[in-house]
Amino acid sequence: QVQLVESGGGLGQPGGSLRLACVDSTRTNSELTMSGLTMAWFRQEPGRERDFLAGINRSGAITYYADSVKGRFTISKDTPKNTVYLQMNSLKREDTAVYHCAAKIDPTYSRSPNDYDYWGQGTQVTVSS
Numbered sequence: 001q002v003q004l005v006e007s008g009g010g011l012g013q014p015g016g017s018l019r020l021a022c023v024d025s026t027r028t029n030s031e032l033t034m035s036g037l038t039m040a041w042f043r044q045e046p047g048r049e050r051d052f053l054a055g056i057n058r059s060g061a062i063t064y065y066a067d068s069v070k071g072r073f074t075i076s077k078d079t080p081k082n083t084v085y086l087q088m089n090s091l092k093r094e095d096t097a098v099y100h101c102a103a104k105i106d107p108t109y110s111r112s113p114n115d116y117d118y119w120g121q122g123t124q125v126t127v128s129s
Contacts, residue, residue, distance in 0.1 A: 001026055002033060002118040004101050009123030012091045016127075020086040022101030022120055034077055035059070038104045039084045041075060042113055043097035044122070050100065052111035054086060064109060091127045098122040 008020040020041070024033050040055040054065045054075035063075050074087040084101055102116035110116070 002037070002103055004103060004118055004120035006099065006101055006120045006123040009099060009125045012088070012095075012125065012127045013129055014091060014093060014127060016091050017087070017089045018091065018125060019088065020099055020101075020123060020125075022084045022086075024082045024103075034082050034084065034103075035079045036105070038107055038109070039075075039077060040102045040104075040110075040116065041073075041084075041086045041099060042102060043095075043099045043125075045097045050113045051097075052113070053099075055109060055111070056084065057109070058107055062109075064111075066111070088125075093127050095125060095127050097125060099125050 002024050003026045004022055005025045006022050012018045041053045042050045044050040052066050053069050056063045056075045056077050060077035072090045076085045100122045101120045103118040104116045
């Protein structure tokens with residue numbers, strides 16, 4: 001079983017930065033799982049569907065992004081720490097949403113939330129001056 005927990009959300013200023021983290025809280029250091037999972041970050045605004053932001057493959061060598069965040073957001077994976085990060089720079093007010101990390105066992109890339117097997121509860125990001 002995989003249990004994902006996000007952290008790092010909060011209030012950010014326009015043009016500022018935040019870094020989100022997502023950890024699999026069910027594993028000890030000797031049971032590494034993120035090397036076997038494709039990971040992604042999504043976000044969701046009230047009343048709207050969950051939007052894909054960024055994905056990273058099992059090894060962490062390949063990443064892919066939504067056009068809306070390309071060049072501003074960076075996804076990375078620290079397998080020994082069982083953690084995936086989302087570095088968010090040049091924040092905009094429209095980045096305000098609940099951010100979720102997700103994991104899938106299948107190694108193929110996907111931008112559809114329906115293809116992901118595990119989800120975190122989400123962390124709120126609010127961008128405001």
